[in-house]
Amino acid sequence: MADYTPHTEEEIAAMLGVLGLDGLDDLFAVVPAALRLAGGLDLAPGLPEPDVMVRMGGLAAANRACGPDLVCFAGGGAYDHEVPPVTRALASRSEFVTSYTPYQPEVAQGVLQAVFEFQTLLARLSGVPVANASLYDGAAAVVEAVNLGAAASGRQGVLVSRGLNPSWRDVLGTFAAGTGHELEDVGLEDGVTAWGTATQPEPGVVVVAYPNYLGCLEDLGAVRRLCDRTGALMVVAFDPVCAGILRSPGEWGADVVVGEGQVFGMPLSFGGPYLGLFACGAAHVRRLPGRLVGETVDAEGRRAYVTTLRAREQDIRREKATSNVCTNQTLMAVTAAVQMGWLGTSGMAEIALRSARGARYCRSALLAVPGVEPLSTAPVVREFALRLPLSASLVVERLAEEGFLAGIPLDGAHGTDERGLIVAVTERRTRDEIDAFASAFEKAVR
Amino acid sequence: MADYTPHTEEEIAAMLGVLGLDGLDDLFAVVPAALRLAGGLDLAPGLPEPDVMVRMGGLAAANRACGPDLVCFAGGGAYDHEVPPVTRALASRSEFVTSYTPYQPEVAQGVLQAVFEFQTLLARLSGVPVANASLYDGAAAVVEAVNLGAAASGRQGVLVSRGLNPSWRDVLGTFAAGTGHELEDVGLEDGVTAWGTATQPEPGVVVVAYPNYLGCLEDLGAVRRLCDRTGALMVVAFDPVCAGILRSPGEWGADVVVGEGQVFGMPLSFGGPYLGLFACGAAHVRRLPGRLVGETVDAEGRRAYVTTLRAREQDIRREKATSNVCTNQTLMAVTAAVQMGWLGTSGMAEIALRSARGARYCRSALLAVPGVEPLSTAPVVREFALRLPLSASLVVERLAEEGFLAGIPLDGAHGTDERGLIVAVTERRTRDEIDAFASAFEKAVR
Amino acid sequence: MTPAAGARDHLPPAAAGGRASSAPLLGRDTEPTLFELSRPGRQAWQLRTTGVPELPLEELVPAEHRRPSPPQLAEVSERDLVAHFTRLSHRQFSVDLGSYPLGSCTMKYNPKVCDAVAALPGLADVHPGAPASCTQGWLELLVELEEALCQVTGMAAATLQPAAGAAGELTGLLLMRAWHESQGRPRSKVIIPDSAHGTNPASVTLGGYQTVTVPSDERGCVDLAALRAELDDDVAGIMLTNPNTLGLFEEEILDIAAAVHEVGGLLYYDGANLNAILGVVRPGDMGFDIVHLNLHKTFATPHGGGGPGAGPVAVAPRLAPFLPGPRPVRLDAVDVDGAGPRFGWETPEHSIGRVHSWHGNALVLARALAYVLVHGGDGLRRVAQLAVLNANWLRTRLHGTYDVPYDRPCMHECVLSAATLKRTTGVRALDVAKRLLEEGFHAPTVYFPLVVDEALMVEPTETESLQTLEALADAFERIARQAAAPGGAELAAGAPHGTPVGRVDETRAARTLVPTFDARP
Amino acid sequence: MTPAAGARDHLPPAAAGGRASSAPLLGRDTEPTLFELSRPGRQAWQLRTTGVPELPLEELVPAEHRRPSPPQLAEVSERDLVAHFTRLSHRQFSVDLGSYPLGSCTMKYNPKVCDAVAALPGLADVHPGAPASCTQGWLELLVELEEALCQVTGMAAATLQPAAGAAGELTGLLLMRAWHESQGRPRSKVIIPDSAHGTNPASVTLGGYQTVTVPSDERGCVDLAALRAELDDDVAGIMLTNPNTLGLFEEEILDIAAAVHEVGGLLYYDGANLNAILGVVRPGDMGFDIVHLNLHKTFATPHGGGGPGAGPVAVAPRLAPFLPGPRPVRLDAVDVDGAGPRFGWETPEHSIGRVHSWHGNALVLARALAYVLVHGGDGLRRVAQLAVLNANWLRTRLHGTYDVPYDRPCMHECVLSAATLKRTTGVRALDVAKRLLEEGFHAPTVYFPLVVDEALMVEPTETESLQTLEALADAFERIARQAAAPGGAELAAGAPHGTPVGRVDETRAARTLVPTFDARP
Numbered sequence A, B: 001m002a003d004y005t006p007h008t009e010e011e012i013a014a015m016l017g018v019l020g021l022d023g024l025d026d027l028f029a030v031v032p033a034a035l036r037l038a039g040g041l042d043l044a045p046g047l048p049e050p051d052v053m054v055r056m057g058g059l060a061a062a063n064r065a066c067g068p069d070l071v072c073f074a075g076g077g078a079y080d081h082e083v084p085p086v087t088r089a090l091a092s093r094s095e096f097v098t099s100y101t102p103y104q105p106e107v108a109q110g111v112l113q114a115v116f117e118f119q120t121l122l123a124r125l126s127g128v129p130v131a132n133a134s135l136y137d138g139a140a141a142v143v144e145a146v147n148l149g150a151a152a153s154g155r156q157g158v159l160v161s162r163g164l165n166p167s168w169r170d171v172l173g174t175f176a177a178g179t180g181h182e183l184e185d186v187g188l189e190d191g192v193t194a195w196g197t198a199t200q201p202e203p204g205v206v207v208v209a210y211p212n213y214l215g216c217l218e219d220l221g222a223v224r225r226l227c228d229r230t231g232a233l234m235v236v237a238f239d240p241v242c243a244g245i246l247r248s249p250g251e252w253g254a255d256v257v258v259g260e261g262q263v264f265g266m267p268l269s270f271g272g273p274y275l276g277l278f279a280c281g282a283a284h285v286r287r288l289p290g291r292l293v294g295e296t297v298d299a300e301g302r303r304a305y306v307t308t309l310r311a312r313e314q315d316i317r318r319e320k321a322t323s324n325v326c327t328n329q330t331l332m333a334v335t336a337a338v339q340m341g342w343l344g345t346s347g348m349a350e351i352a353l354r355s356a357r358g359a360r361y362c363r364s365a366l367l368a369v370p371g372v373e374p375l376s377t378a379p380v381v382r383e384f385a386l387r388l389p390l391s392a393s394l395v396v397e398r399l400a401e402e403g404f405l406a407g408i409p410l411d412g413a414h415g416t417d418e419r420g421l422i423v424a425v426t427e428r429r430t431r432d433e434i435d436a437f438a439s440a441f442e443k444a445v446r
Numbered sequence C, D: 001m002t003p004a005a006g007a008r009d010h011l012p013p014a015a016a017g018g019r020a021s022s023a024p025l026l027g028r029d030t031e032p033t034l035f036e037l038s039r040p041g042r043q044a045w046q047l048r049t050t051g052v053p054e055l056p057l058e059e060l061v062p063a064e065h066r067r068p069s070p071p072q073l074a075e076v077s078e079r080d081l082v083a084h085f086t087r088l089s090h091r092q093f094s095v096d097l098g099s100y101p102l103g104s105c106t107m108k109y110n111p112k113v114c115d116a117v118a119a120l121p122g123l124a125d126v127h128p129g130a131p132a133s134c135t136q137g138w139l140e141l142l143v144e145l146e147e148a149l150c151q152v153t154g155m156a157a158a159t160l161q162p163a164a165g166a167a168g169e170l171t172g173l174l175l176m177r178a179w180h181e182s183q184g185r186p187r188s189k190v191i192i193p194d195s196a197h198g199t200n201p202a203s204v205t206l207g208g209y210q211t212v213t214v215p216s217d218e219r220g221c222v223d224l225a226a227l228r229a230e231l232d233d234d235v236a237g238i239m240l241t242n243p244n245t246l247g248l249f250e251e252e253i254l255d256i257a258a259a260v261h262e263v264g265g266l267l268y269y270d271g272a273n274l275n276a277i278l279g280v281v282r283p284g285d286m287g288f289d290i291v292h293l294n295l296h297k298t299f300a301t302p303h304g305g306g307g308p309g310a311g312p313v314a315v316a317p318r319l320a321p322f323l324p325g326p327r328p329v330r331l332d333a334v335d336v337d338g339a340g341p342r343f344g345w346e347t348p349e350h351s352i353g354r355v356h357s358w359h360g361n362a363l364v365l366a367r368a369l370a371y372v373l374v375h376g377g378d379g380l381r382r383v384a385q386l387a388v389l390n391a392n393w394l395r396t397r398l399h400g401t402y403d404v405p406y407d408r409p410c411m412h413e414c415v416l417s418a419a420t421l422k423r424t425t426g427v428r429a430l431d432v433a434k435r436l437l438e439e440g441f442h443a444p445t446v447y448f449p450l451v452v453d454e455a456l457m458v459e460p461t462e463t464e465s466l467q468t469l470e471a472l473a474d475a476f477e478r479i480a481r482q483a484a485a486p487g488g489a490e491l492a493a494g495a496p497h498g499t500p501v502g503r504v505d506e507t508r509a510a511r512t513l514v515p516t517f518d519a520r521p
């Protein structure tokens, strides 16, 4: 047994003495005797830290991490972008890591200011003026956006493009069981949403991804017109990296912009902790889910930051809160602030541009492989969809053996069968890697 | 080309304007034209950080690091002791890492207090009352100890046990060329120094290692008597881990205690940065080399720390300084303070005890291998010397292929030929590792 | 540039540029924002050399989709970036700096070994969409954690997807809904005590239920009679913490469980307070059907300034088929010699669907498993014992100086009240909190639970030493003493001094909303 | 317990235990020592389970060698250990917190990528005594660094063993000695300018030489005539920095070199100021025979609060055979297909011997190579250019506010003087330094070089931005202005306020020596 308690046996005895108790078990006298665990927990005995490191190291070794031995061409919502040592170093400062939600702003200006900067950066990137302090992940952000949209429009109907990440769509469906939103999936044609096929006459919310899950650029102008026509709120799930070179959702007229912020300094992490991005127009700020940091002053008039509009939050309005989010992903928001600070204006454009170049180069190389076809002709940025001559999962398995994580197989929802694959290329992929991937690909699809 | 300068081209132009210069080259107008490098440095063009990480990663991969793939039984002055995550985390705090020598104590209390604590811990461990803020490494500490001893005794003669780490002995010889100390090596008999064979009648300094390079425990009582008889200063190069269970050099009567502090939280690091330990009796404090932190008060009477007795240092007394040390190994002293804090009283004894148990178990197992003989019968703690049936270097190479770093081959100086090997066992070695090592050993010496 | 007329902004004009230092170590000067440090043309980023053909943007993105100009973020050097965020970190309290007795939050020491685990490339660099053949280690890790959490809670199966406690709550309520639907009818009401955490009622709403609040009795526990009065066959279930948010153990829990079960309702356990009972008593044994855990509380994963957390939900056998999927599972040994993958994914028969983009906050889960492995069953039990010991010691010591509304043995936290102090001196719970900041401690939770007037909710956790408790109690007592002394109210109202900023104007923040740097007036 | 009677020690009595917090973020309270936090029986360590038979100590160590009881260190929990050292870190200024214009120390930004390099297990976990077959990567790294340093200095070969600048100096002097001995006679004198850093004369003594000091002329450079007067065939050599410690380039360096070489002496280059001339001019081309580099200055390896550093020594071809050994070398390709080790160790023919226990501060060397690779030749040159630009901008700006004793273009640093300020206001260089701390900057080097009265030696380095320089200059000017105002001298003498401690009593520290906690009165 090991633990991190400082108590010596003498101290325990003394403290029990103060309480007039004979032993530690007496502390639990209020617990009905029948309930008390007699034999203790059926867990292996505690191990000293170095033994645990060996065990966890063994589990780690049983994975195949992305890197030179498994070159990453997979995306689907999790991307292998550069995470520089400087971001790792700053985001792991223990003051950021081991603090709680900034309930006492006087001793939490570090986190508060970093989040305020994050909010500003995200607002600038997304093109809408307000951003919150983070949500759990991209899926959670979409859920909250739909909740906000339904509340704002007063309607339950939601049109969801089939171009939305299917996992996020799944999460949306899960939570709709509670909220009662009526989700209607709108299918794709040649890689982009065929809004004309939608049946709801008066949706409250329209959800579209930009670029979408197949990597294609949707016509957001058409979505805006659809929303104008129907009075629905326009929710855009944007890709914050591609946003470095794409027109911002705000410029396209989005009411709410959501996305996945993992790309800003978080390792692939087997899917978490990631960063749900949420930004919206000023009109919706009082419906904003989660925390919001605002600037104010202290008693001496000095600039200071604090979480604000707390009336929206569940610790104030309880069942009437705009969401139930309490703990969010603050450390990831701080990480993203650092990473966006590192990228800056030019770097943000540069990673998008370089990714797009890599994707173009890779796509051409893969399309040159006999039997591989494009899934759509719509323009793409850093991810693209292919139809393979055989099962995509099989190809992924084969290529993993050759040292490549080839992409994410598509399910049937996107106008393909099990032979669909999406491939992502980030600024980290070299020409040599892509060339080697393409030739391995050629063998794997034979 | 990449660099870390913040200057934009406009700023450079503006700054040059202030100086009335046309270009950056004009800043070097004072440099004789003939001297100025026309073509620039003949170095490869700069690489972005991620490329450099790839290159350095490649170099790292070309090494065989100690770990499960190369289980470490090597010592000889560098040991594979536990370095817990907590020590790594604290010692890498950037305030400690990126500060300079504490010239301004008001903003350097962090480093100063940590070093003060280090000095206290080292004094307690070594058994003498004063310790400095670190020297470069074990070898440098021996050199400084001899310098101090010669100055204190006013004599140039130095008796050096052959049990001293031969590299340190080599460094001592190198610097004696400048100081003129007369070094006399005193050979070993059955693993311990045969002081009776020394010829200098009135040495100024006697240097002995405890345990010595062969792992053997020297009779420090005899050394003390020798020093008392001759008026020499007694310098003990102690092993600070073994000190957890051995009588301290101070108790044995040492005047100066030196050692290598790598064992306190520093990785093997291919030999550096390590930590030269230096402690001595109060009588010698004004001859102490390097920096010393002392407690004092600030203007309001609050406890504060500062580097003190600076009159000894080279920035004050210049050619009359007690040593030329300026930059030392402060970060390593801070690391050692953290690690010794982590070990505490019980842990310090525990790692020594566990190492001794491992060494005993391993020694028995290796001595059971046909053809392997002990090099001495003297008591040992965590390292021991063997005579192999064939070249030790060859055995080391063979065992490296089997996944073991078998030890450090001895040169001829310790009463053996090229078949001598010293083997070290720390608290990190498991019984399974030792058993596997012993059976691989058996094959390797065949 | 100043936030508003009249406000004194300490930044000299040069702050708009790369000012190196806002008086580090001094803590009384303002740190400029990234945007003020920014200068056009500065650059920190360095990217890999790829050799990929450098097509111009125009060839890559059609004109109508192209951004007219790059997003204006901030342009700083790496050096200024580092200095900025390092200085910000010096303006932030944290567990690593000192005691953080924030009630209901379990701010215990976060072992560094868990950071080392989370940094292992074999865990951190794994793509969540990689095939199971590439992620056997992760799958095993998740399965092992799930089993441990089931053991700790006394439940049958769990989902690790929820990213925090509130997400776990909502997941649990959706499980409740799915269960009742499978029984023919979703029902409409969920009961929660008046002392409950705000996330509970908020989650109830999002789960499509109505909240029915039951009052606490004079002992601070659920009023069983009042509860019984609310129970009917439209009650889907009840959400409880035990110990509750007053730090008190609901002694009548078996009766409560029986009553709720009798009307066909389910019992939901809010695991925020699980630290109190680890290895001593299990929610499952108390009769709970659904349990969420806050790994960022009980299992010491760091809070990160507000997240990430992890809120796994464990359930009784009958609810297992409804759990979110896909779930990591042990595969039946396909071939006898152990070749082939041993772990895989499986979606439960009646799954409510996914509740996370991927598999949950995986690296948080890895930390939690490391914590469990270090402690083992005995270690976890000791955690609970000493957490409860610390809280009771503090309660006993402060009893008399502050009101103790429910003055009987508590579990891992104790709720004090500044009501008398306020009446006699004018010094409120909030002032006490701010004075504690001056004393170098983080403040306790204030004004929660709502059922206690001027509440001060103190949770020392088991990793604080007796000496720390003594120093904390001394500070509490000094504060009360000074409040009573002449000028005490002013002293308290002016607190905190010495902190990076003085008392922050929260009202103004809400009234004149400045949510981004660009919104500054 | 108090350091001395009358002294006010802020620690309450409870500080002897595990007090959690000495007012973090406040910076005005004392942090207890580890020894005061200690409680017998507390434990932080956890060690691997080994299964090795647990023999008792008595069977392992003979009685006469056994310690009667374990060494009394400190007994703290991991939690308190972390809090203690984290709080200490908050009492420490650093480059990562702000500008650190400490002249002669080159406190530039230390790139984080180099930390990442030094943490690579393939570098950090390599045993220095492992056979060359196991350390090919390290050997290649060292050879590559040596080659780069030779290129930068214009020399033929180098040793990477010296652990710091002073170690490099002494190594260089021993090389000088060995060379002269090989020529028949060691000679007895080494010349150094009066502006030289204190390590130079100290090293000269340890090298067995006598120091001969030559004065600076009125332009701040070596007085060539005075130098010539000292030159004879007993002069082993001269030690110079160029730019010198006044930040000035020794323009007559070629004449100096010729004069010294003429009497058979060698020229030693103290590389502490190499940052000024990287890629612009090389010591070797100026005529130097021996050069040390401070990698912890010029090559941005972090200073670590006073070390570790690295002080490689590069030499002209004729001195290469004397270099310390063993040296990492490229092996002649043994077999044509590239199998077998490509790097090995070699001891030069006339080696002076080892100067380090192993191979030098290897991880520092790895960082330096990473720095070189990022910059390349062009990047290094730009470093020098912008370091010099920054220093000259600051000199020009402050000229008039402070004395500039040698008022002409400087290199990477400029030496100001507070002599006039002191005469007119009573405010000394030391006071200016302490006032700068209040302003949030680290102070410049004061009272060095010795040849300048009330010296303030300012080295901004190339990683500081124009805005930082402006803020720094503003602070310098404000300090001078306030010094001249009524009460200015008192204000300055009371500085610094707001720092973790106020002005420290250095005299008392030396008079009542308390070198350890146990020596406290």
Ligand SMILES: Cc1ncc(COP(=O)(O)O)c(C=O)c1O
Pocket (backbone or CB within 6 Å): A325, A326, A327, C104, C105, C164, C165, C166, C167, C197, C199, C200, C241, C245, C270, C272, C273, C294, C309, C311
């Ligand atoms: C009692 C209680 N329940 C639920 C929660 C919600 O947990 P989380 O913040 O992880 O969403 C909290 C956390 O603050 C809590 O204290």
Ligand SMILES: Cc1ncc(COP(=O)(O)O)c(C=O)c1O
Pocket (backbone or CB within 6 Å): B325, B326, B327, D104, D105, D164, D165, D166, D167, D197, D199, D200, D241, D245, D270, D272, D273, D294, D309, D311
């Ligand atoms: C001019 C000069 N020479 C030599 C040295 C000595 O270098 P080190 O401190 O690395 O021993 C220094 C460093 O302070 C210096 O500034």
